[in-house]
Amino acid sequence: MQLQELGSSTWLSPARVAAIEKLLASTPLGREIVSVKIWAPGGRVVYGENAGQTFPVTDDQEQAWKGVVWSDITNLQDHENASQRGRFTRLIETYVPMRIEGSDRVIAVAEFYQSTAPLDAEIAVAQRRSWAVVGLTTLLAYVLLSGLVRRGSDTIARQQQALQEHVGTLESVLAQNAELHGRVSRAAARNAAHSERFLMRVSSDLHDGPAQDLSFALLRLESLAVHAAGHAQAERALHTVEHSLESALREIRAIATDLRLPDLLGLGLREALERAIRDHRRRTDIGASRDGLLPSLAPSGGAAPPGTQLDAGPLPADVPLPVKITAFRIVQEALNNAARHAPSPAGVTVTAAVQEGWLILQVLDHGPGFTWGGEALEGHLGLVGMRERAESLGGTFTVTLRPQGGTCVEARLPLRPEETDV
Structure with a gap:
Protein backbone atom coordinates (compact mmCIF):
# COMPACT_ATOMS: atom_id res chain seq x y z
CA MET A 1 0.00 0.00 0.00
CA THR A 116 22.39 -15.53 7.41
CA ALA A 117 22.90 -16.17 11.13
CA PRO A 118 19.42 -17.67 11.75
CA LEU A 119 19.74 -19.79 8.62
CA ASP A 120 23.25 -20.86 9.58
CA ALA A 121 21.98 -21.78 13.04
CA GLU A 122 19.16 -23.85 11.58
CA ILE A 123 21.59 -25.49 9.16
CA ALA A 124 23.94 -26.27 12.05
CA VAL A 125 21.09 -27.76 14.05
CA ALA A 126 19.97 -29.78 11.03
CA GLN A 127 23.55 -30.96 10.47
CA ARG A 128 23.91 -31.97 14.10
CA ARG A 129 20.62 -33.81 13.92
CA SER A 130 21.66 -35.46 10.67
CA TRP A 131 24.99 -36.48 12.14
CA ALA A 132 23.21 -37.78 15.22
CA VAL A 133 20.85 -39.82 13.05
CA VAL A 134 23.77 -41.06 10.94
CA GLY A 135 25.76 -41.88 14.07
CA LEU A 136 22.88 -43.72 15.69
CA THR A 137 22.14 -45.56 12.45
CA THR A 138 25.81 -46.46 12.05
CA LEU A 139 26.02 -47.58 15.67
CA LEU A 140 22.87 -49.68 15.30
CA ALA A 141 24.16 -51.18 12.05
CA TYR A 142 27.52 -51.87 13.72
CA VAL A 143 25.81 -53.59 16.64
CA LEU A 144 23.64 -55.66 14.31
CA LEU A 145 26.56 -56.53 12.04
CA SER A 146 28.75 -57.32 15.04
CA GLY A 147 26.12 -59.75 16.25
CA LEU A 148 25.82 -61.32 12.81
CA VAL A 149 29.59 -61.51 12.38
CA ARG A 150 30.00 -62.96 15.86
CA ARG A 151 27.37 -65.60 15.22
CA GLY A 152 28.93 -66.31 11.83
CA SER A 153 32.38 -66.53 13.40
CA ASP A 154 31.07 -68.87 16.08
CA THR A 155 29.42 -71.02 13.41
CA ILE A 156 32.62 -71.09 11.36
CA ALA A 157 34.65 -71.93 14.46
CA ARG A 158 32.29 -74.79 15.30
CA GLN A 159 32.39 -76.04 11.73
CA GLN A 160 36.19 -75.81 11.68
CA GLN A 161 36.34 -77.72 14.95
CA ALA A 162 33.96 -80.35 13.59
CA LEU A 163 35.95 -80.49 10.35
CA GLN A 164 39.20 -80.91 12.25
CA GLU A 165 37.63 -83.71 14.26
CA HIS A 166 36.40 -85.35 11.05
CA VAL A 167 39.83 -84.91 9.48
CA GLY A 168 41.43 -86.43 12.55
CA THR A 169 39.00 -89.34 12.41
CA LEU A 170 39.63 -89.75 8.69
CA GLU A 171 43.39 -89.65 9.19
CA SER A 172 43.06 -92.28 11.90
CA VAL A 173 40.88 -94.44 9.64
CA LEU A 174 43.32 -93.98 6.76
CA ALA A 175 46.22 -94.94 9.01
CA GLN A 176 44.33 -98.02 10.15
CA ASN A 177 43.42 -98.76 6.55
CA ALA A 178 47.05 -98.44 5.48
CA GLU A 179 48.12 -100.70 8.35
CA LEU A 180 45.44 -103.25 7.47
CA HIS A 181 46.40 -103.05 3.81
CA GLY A 182 50.00 -103.68 4.73
CA ARG A 183 48.96 -106.65 6.80
CA VAL A 184 46.78 -107.96 3.97
CA SER A 185 49.61 -107.52 1.47
CA ARG A 186 52.09 -109.27 3.74
CA ALA A 187 49.57 -112.00 4.49
CA ALA A 188 48.92 -112.41 0.76
CA ALA A 189 52.66 -112.68 0.12
CA ARG A 190 53.04 -115.24 2.90
CA ASN A 191 50.01 -117.12 1.62
CA ALA A 192 51.47 -117.15 -1.89
CA ALA A 193 54.76 -118.46 -0.53
CA HIS A 194 52.96 -121.13 1.51
CA SER A 195 50.88 -122.07 -1.53
CA GLU A 196 53.97 -122.42 -3.69
CA ARG A 197 55.67 -124.59 -1.07
CA PHE A 198 52.54 -126.71 -0.83
CA LEU A 199 52.42 -127.06 -4.62
CA MET A 200 56.09 -128.06 -4.62
CA ARG A 201 55.34 -130.77 -2.05
CA VAL A 202 52.41 -131.98 -4.13
CA SER A 203 54.66 -131.98 -7.20
CA SER A 204 57.27 -134.01 -5.34
CA ASP A 205 54.62 -136.38 -4.04
CA LEU A 206 53.22 -136.90 -7.55
CA HIS A 207 56.69 -137.49 -8.93
CA ASP A 208 57.79 -139.85 -6.15
CA GLY A 209 54.43 -141.58 -5.71
CA PRO A 210 51.99 -142.10 -8.61
CA ALA A 211 54.60 -141.40 -11.28
CA GLN A 212 56.96 -144.03 -9.87
CA ASP A 213 54.11 -146.51 -9.50
CA LEU A 214 53.06 -145.98 -13.11
CA SER A 215 56.66 -146.38 -14.27
CA PHE A 216 56.91 -149.63 -12.32
CA ALA A 217 53.60 -150.80 -13.83
CA LEU A 218 54.94 -150.12 -17.33
CA LEU A 219 58.03 -152.20 -16.55
CA ARG A 220 55.84 -155.05 -15.35
CA LEU A 221 53.82 -154.84 -18.56
CA GLU A 222 56.96 -155.45 -20.57
CA SER A 223 57.50 -158.75 -18.72
CA LEU A 224 53.86 -159.70 -19.25
CA ALA A 225 54.17 -159.04 -22.97
CA VAL A 226 56.34 -162.18 -23.28
CA HIS A 227 53.57 -164.34 -21.88
CA ALA A 228 50.96 -162.73 -24.15
CA ALA A 229 52.96 -163.34 -27.29
CA GLY A 230 50.88 -165.17 -29.86
CA HIS A 231 47.59 -164.23 -28.25
CA ALA A 232 46.14 -161.38 -30.31
CA GLN A 233 43.42 -160.46 -27.86
CA ALA A 234 45.82 -160.38 -24.92
CA GLU A 235 48.34 -158.33 -26.92
CA ARG A 236 45.65 -155.77 -27.79
CA ALA A 237 44.57 -155.54 -24.17
CA LEU A 238 48.16 -155.10 -22.99
CA HIS A 239 48.77 -152.45 -25.66
CA THR A 240 45.67 -150.53 -24.55
CA VAL A 241 46.71 -150.69 -20.91
CA GLU A 242 50.26 -149.67 -21.79
CA HIS A 243 49.02 -146.70 -23.84
CA SER A 244 46.73 -145.58 -21.00
CA LEU A 245 49.52 -145.89 -18.43
CA GLU A 246 51.95 -143.92 -20.61
CA SER A 247 49.31 -141.20 -21.14
CA ALA A 248 48.62 -141.04 -17.41
CA LEU A 249 52.34 -140.91 -16.66
CA ARG A 250 52.81 -138.00 -19.09
CA GLU A 251 49.88 -136.15 -17.53
CA ILE A 252 51.18 -136.67 -14.00
CA ARG A 253 54.68 -135.53 -14.99
CA ALA A 254 53.21 -132.46 -16.75
CA ILE A 255 51.10 -131.63 -13.70
CA ALA A 256 54.08 -132.11 -11.41
CA THR A 257 56.17 -129.85 -13.63
CA ASP A 258 53.47 -127.15 -13.68
CA LEU A 259 53.05 -127.29 -9.92
CA ARG A 260 56.76 -126.88 -9.25
CA LEU A 261 57.66 -123.20 -9.43
CA PRO A 262 61.05 -122.51 -10.99
CA ASP A 263 63.56 -120.44 -9.06
CA LEU A 264 62.43 -116.87 -9.89
CA LEU A 265 64.42 -115.13 -7.16
CA GLY A 266 67.42 -114.52 -9.40
CA LEU A 267 65.35 -113.62 -12.48
CA GLY A 268 64.07 -110.24 -13.60
CA LEU A 269 60.46 -109.70 -14.58
CA ARG A 270 61.18 -110.13 -18.30
CA GLU A 271 63.19 -113.31 -17.68
CA ALA A 272 60.35 -114.71 -15.52
CA LEU A 273 57.85 -114.16 -18.35
CA GLU A 274 60.24 -115.70 -20.86
CA ARG A 275 60.65 -118.70 -18.56
CA ALA A 276 56.86 -119.20 -18.49
CA ILE A 277 56.78 -119.09 -22.30
CA ARG A 278 59.77 -121.42 -22.60
CA ASP A 279 58.24 -124.01 -20.25
CA HIS A 280 54.96 -123.81 -22.14
CA ARG A 281 56.69 -124.37 -25.50
CA ARG A 282 58.35 -127.50 -24.15
CA ARG A 283 54.96 -129.00 -23.32
CA THR A 284 52.79 -127.91 -26.25
CA ASP A 285 52.84 -127.39 -29.97
CA ILE A 286 51.44 -123.86 -29.65
CA GLY A 287 54.13 -121.25 -30.11
CA ALA A 288 54.45 -118.61 -27.44
CA SER A 289 57.88 -117.05 -27.83
CA ARG A 290 59.62 -113.71 -28.05
CA ASP A 291 61.16 -113.04 -31.45
CA GLY A 292 64.92 -112.77 -31.31
CA LEU A 293 65.22 -113.76 -27.65
CA LEU A 294 64.26 -117.43 -27.71
CA PRO A 295 65.72 -118.77 -30.97
CA SER A 296 66.18 -122.20 -29.43
CA LEU A 297 62.41 -122.50 -29.10
CA ALA A 298 61.68 -121.82 -32.76
CA PRO A 299 60.81 -124.79 -34.97
CA SER A 300 63.85 -126.40 -36.52
CA GLY A 301 64.94 -124.68 -39.68
CA GLY A 302 62.82 -121.55 -39.18
CA ALA A 303 61.66 -118.73 -36.93
CA ALA A 304 58.86 -118.78 -34.39
CA PRO A 305 55.36 -119.22 -35.77
CA PRO A 306 53.72 -115.99 -37.02
CA GLY A 307 52.04 -113.85 -34.37
CA THR A 308 53.42 -115.83 -31.41
CA GLN A 309 55.46 -113.34 -29.45
CA LEU A 310 56.04 -111.60 -26.17
CA ASP A 311 55.50 -107.95 -26.98
CA ALA A 312 57.09 -106.25 -23.98
CA GLY A 313 58.29 -102.71 -23.51
CA PRO A 314 60.89 -101.71 -20.92
CA LEU A 315 60.23 -103.75 -17.77
CA PRO A 316 61.80 -103.22 -14.34
CA ALA A 317 64.18 -105.96 -13.28
CA ASP A 318 63.79 -105.43 -9.54
CA VAL A 319 60.21 -106.21 -8.55
CA PRO A 320 58.93 -107.98 -5.42
CA LEU A 321 58.96 -111.76 -5.61
CA PRO A 322 55.15 -112.04 -5.09
CA VAL A 323 54.62 -109.93 -8.22
CA LYS A 324 56.95 -112.13 -10.28
CA ILE A 325 55.30 -115.29 -8.96
CA THR A 326 51.80 -113.97 -9.71
CA ALA A 327 52.78 -112.78 -13.20
CA PHE A 328 54.47 -116.13 -13.93
CA ARG A 329 51.49 -118.18 -12.72
CA ILE A 330 48.91 -116.07 -14.60
CA VAL A 331 50.84 -116.29 -17.88
CA GLN A 332 51.42 -120.00 -17.31
CA GLU A 333 47.73 -120.73 -16.67
CA ALA A 334 46.52 -118.45 -19.48
CA LEU A 335 48.83 -120.21 -21.96
CA ASN A 336 47.60 -123.60 -20.76
CA ASN A 337 44.00 -122.47 -21.26
CA ALA A 338 44.81 -121.22 -24.75
CA ALA A 339 46.42 -124.56 -25.64
CA ARG A 340 43.45 -126.46 -24.23
CA HIS A 341 40.50 -124.33 -25.43
CA ALA A 342 41.75 -122.14 -28.28
CA PRO A 343 44.48 -123.91 -30.30
CA SER A 344 45.36 -121.93 -33.41
CA PRO A 345 48.23 -121.91 -35.94
CA ALA A 346 48.54 -118.18 -35.27
CA GLY A 347 49.78 -118.97 -31.77
CA VAL A 348 49.44 -116.80 -28.69
CA THR A 349 50.66 -113.25 -28.05
CA VAL A 350 51.79 -112.20 -24.59
CA THR A 351 52.12 -108.45 -23.99
CA ALA A 352 53.64 -106.74 -20.97
CA ALA A 353 53.87 -103.02 -20.23
CA VAL A 354 54.28 -100.72 -17.25
CA GLN A 355 51.89 -97.79 -16.75
CA GLU A 356 52.11 -95.50 -13.72
CA GLY A 357 53.36 -98.16 -11.34
CA TRP A 358 51.19 -100.97 -12.71
CA LEU A 359 52.21 -104.03 -14.69
CA ILE A 360 49.70 -104.67 -17.50
CA LEU A 361 49.78 -108.29 -18.70
CA GLN A 362 47.74 -109.54 -21.66
CA VAL A 363 47.54 -113.01 -23.15
CA LEU A 364 45.85 -112.88 -26.57
CA ASP A 365 44.73 -115.99 -28.40
CA HIS A 366 42.97 -116.50 -31.74
CA GLY A 367 40.28 -118.95 -30.69
CA PRO A 368 36.49 -118.51 -30.61
CA GLY A 369 36.76 -116.04 -27.76
CA PHE A 370 34.44 -115.31 -24.83
CA THR A 371 33.86 -112.82 -22.02
CA TRP A 372 34.05 -113.97 -18.42
CA GLY A 373 31.96 -112.26 -15.76
CA GLY A 374 33.72 -113.82 -12.77
CA GLU A 375 31.47 -116.83 -12.28
CA ALA A 376 32.86 -120.35 -11.94
CA LEU A 377 32.68 -122.11 -15.34
CA GLU A 378 33.06 -125.79 -16.02
CA GLY A 379 36.44 -126.36 -17.60
CA HIS A 380 37.67 -122.87 -16.60
CA LEU A 381 38.43 -123.27 -12.91
CA GLY A 382 41.87 -121.76 -13.47
CA LEU A 383 40.24 -118.38 -14.18
CA VAL A 384 39.08 -118.11 -10.58
CA GLY A 385 42.58 -118.90 -9.37
CA MET A 386 44.14 -116.27 -11.64
CA ARG A 387 41.66 -113.66 -10.47
CA GLU A 388 42.32 -114.49 -6.82
CA ARG A 389 46.08 -114.25 -7.36
CA ALA A 390 45.73 -110.80 -8.96
CA GLU A 391 43.30 -109.49 -6.35
CA SER A 392 45.47 -110.73 -3.47
CA LEU A 393 48.07 -108.16 -4.56
CA GLY A 394 45.46 -105.41 -4.99
CA GLY A 395 45.25 -105.89 -8.76
CA THR A 396 42.49 -106.78 -11.21
CA PHE A 397 41.81 -109.62 -13.62
CA THR A 398 39.48 -109.66 -16.65
CA VAL A 399 38.69 -111.96 -19.56
CA THR A 400 37.06 -110.32 -22.59
CA LEU A 401 36.19 -111.11 -26.18
CA ARG A 402 38.53 -109.39 -28.64
CA PRO A 403 36.83 -107.33 -31.40
CA GLN A 404 38.86 -109.11 -34.10
CA GLY A 405 38.17 -112.51 -32.55
CA GLY A 406 39.82 -114.48 -29.80
CA THR A 407 40.12 -113.91 -26.07
CA CYS A 408 42.07 -111.27 -24.14
CA VAL A 409 43.16 -112.32 -20.65
CA GLU A 410 44.33 -109.17 -18.85
CA ALA A 411 45.86 -108.77 -15.40
CA ARG A 412 46.80 -105.45 -13.80
CA LEU A 413 49.33 -105.95 -11.00
CA PRO A 414 50.85 -103.25 -8.78
CA LEU A 415 54.64 -103.22 -8.98
CA ARG A 416 54.72 -102.21 -5.31
CA PRO A 417 51.76 -103.98 -3.68
CA GLU A 418 52.48 -102.53 -0.26
CA GLU A 419 51.90 -99.01 -1.66
CA THR A 420 48.60 -99.80 -3.36
CA ASP A 421 45.39 -98.38 -1.88
CA VAL A 422 42.62 -100.85 -1.17
Missing part, protein backbone atom coordinates in the same frame (compact mmCIF):
# COMPACT_ATOMS: atom_id res chain seq x y z
CA GLN A 2 2.94 2.35 0.79
CA LEU A 3 4.34 1.94 -2.75
CA GLN A 4 1.17 2.43 -4.81
CA GLU A 5 2.06 6.02 -5.58
CA LEU A 6 5.03 4.78 -7.66
CA GLY A 7 2.44 3.79 -10.23
CA SER A 8 1.95 7.47 -11.02
CA SER A 9 5.11 9.05 -9.57
CA THR A 10 8.81 8.49 -9.98
CA TRP A 11 9.64 9.16 -6.28
CA LEU A 12 8.22 8.31 -2.90
CA SER A 13 6.87 11.17 -0.85
CA PRO A 14 8.46 11.87 2.55
CA ALA A 15 5.30 10.66 4.23
CA ARG A 16 5.52 7.29 2.49
CA VAL A 17 9.22 7.01 3.35
CA ALA A 18 8.46 7.70 7.01
CA ALA A 19 5.68 5.11 6.99
CA ILE A 20 8.00 2.49 5.54
CA GLU A 21 10.69 3.20 8.14
CA LYS A 22 8.14 2.98 10.94
CA LEU A 23 6.90 -0.36 9.59
CA LEU A 24 10.42 -1.75 9.49
CA ALA A 25 11.20 -0.53 12.98
CA SER A 26 8.03 -1.77 14.65
CA THR A 27 7.63 -5.29 13.19
CA PRO A 28 9.63 -8.48 13.96
CA LEU A 29 10.32 -8.96 10.25
CA GLY A 30 11.65 -5.43 10.01
CA ARG A 31 14.06 -6.05 12.87
CA GLU A 32 15.50 -9.10 11.03
CA ILE A 33 16.11 -7.06 7.90
CA VAL A 34 19.58 -5.55 7.62
CA SER A 35 18.88 -3.28 4.65
CA VAL A 36 16.05 -2.46 2.24
CA LYS A 37 16.18 -1.03 -1.24
CA ILE A 38 13.27 -0.16 -3.48
CA TRP A 39 14.04 -0.09 -7.14
CA ALA A 40 12.25 1.82 -9.83
CA PRO A 41 12.48 0.82 -13.48
CA GLY A 42 15.90 1.34 -15.05
CA GLY A 43 17.92 0.43 -11.97
CA ARG A 44 17.17 3.61 -10.02
CA VAL A 45 17.02 3.37 -6.21
CA VAL A 46 14.03 5.26 -4.83
CA TYR A 47 14.42 4.11 -1.21
CA GLY A 48 17.39 2.97 0.82
CA GLU A 49 21.02 3.86 1.41
CA ASN A 50 21.64 4.53 -2.26
CA ALA A 51 18.39 6.44 -2.91
CA GLY A 52 18.66 8.56 -6.01
CA GLN A 53 21.49 6.51 -7.55
CA THR A 54 21.20 4.33 -10.60
CA PHE A 55 22.93 0.94 -10.95
CA PRO A 56 22.97 -1.74 -13.64
CA VAL A 57 20.01 -4.10 -13.44
CA THR A 58 21.24 -7.51 -12.27
CA ASP A 59 19.90 -10.84 -13.50
CA ASP A 60 18.21 -11.48 -10.15
CA GLN A 61 16.49 -8.10 -10.26
CA GLU A 62 15.49 -8.75 -13.86
CA GLN A 63 13.64 -11.91 -12.73
CA ALA A 64 11.73 -9.83 -10.16
CA TRP A 65 10.69 -7.31 -12.82
CA LYS A 66 9.19 -10.28 -14.64
CA GLY A 67 7.02 -11.05 -11.59
CA VAL A 68 9.19 -13.73 -9.97
CA VAL A 69 10.17 -13.64 -6.30
CA TRP A 70 13.89 -14.39 -6.24
CA SER A 71 16.05 -15.14 -3.23
CA ASP A 72 19.70 -16.08 -2.97
CA ILE A 73 22.74 -15.74 -0.75
CA THR A 74 24.96 -12.91 -1.99
CA ASN A 75 28.60 -12.22 -1.28
CA LEU A 76 27.92 -8.47 -1.60
CA GLN A 77 30.12 -7.97 -4.65
CA ASP A 78 27.64 -5.71 -6.49
CA HIS A 79 28.36 -1.95 -6.50
CA GLU A 80 25.19 -1.03 -4.58
CA ASN A 81 26.32 -3.28 -1.67
CA ALA A 82 29.53 -1.42 -0.91
CA SER A 83 28.26 -0.18 2.46
CA GLN A 84 27.32 -3.70 3.64
CA ARG A 85 30.68 -5.28 2.67
CA GLY A 86 32.35 -3.67 5.64
CA ARG A 87 29.95 -5.29 8.11
CA PHE A 88 28.96 -8.60 6.52
CA THR A 89 30.59 -11.24 4.37
CA ARG A 90 27.34 -12.56 3.01
CA LEU A 91 23.61 -11.86 3.32
CA ILE A 92 20.34 -13.35 2.16
CA GLU A 93 19.20 -11.21 -0.76
CA THR A 94 15.52 -11.31 -1.74
CA TYR A 95 13.82 -9.52 -4.65
CA VAL A 96 10.03 -9.07 -4.42
CA PRO A 97 8.00 -7.58 -7.30
CA MET A 98 5.56 -4.80 -6.27
CA ARG A 99 2.37 -4.53 -8.36
CA ILE A 100 -0.37 -1.97 -8.67
CA GLU A 101 -3.33 -3.09 -6.63
CA GLY A 102 -5.73 -5.09 -8.80
CA SER A 103 -3.21 -5.40 -11.64
CA ASP A 104 -0.26 -7.58 -12.66
CA ARG A 105 1.87 -4.60 -13.67
CA VAL A 106 5.08 -4.42 -11.63
CA ILE A 107 5.77 -0.83 -10.61
CA ALA A 108 8.77 -1.44 -8.32
CA VAL A 109 11.03 -4.13 -6.90
CA ALA A 110 11.74 -4.35 -3.17
CA GLU A 111 15.15 -5.77 -2.26
CA PHE A 112 15.62 -7.12 1.27
CA TYR A 113 18.89 -8.12 2.91
CA GLN A 114 18.71 -10.50 5.86
CA SER A 115 21.46 -11.90 8.03
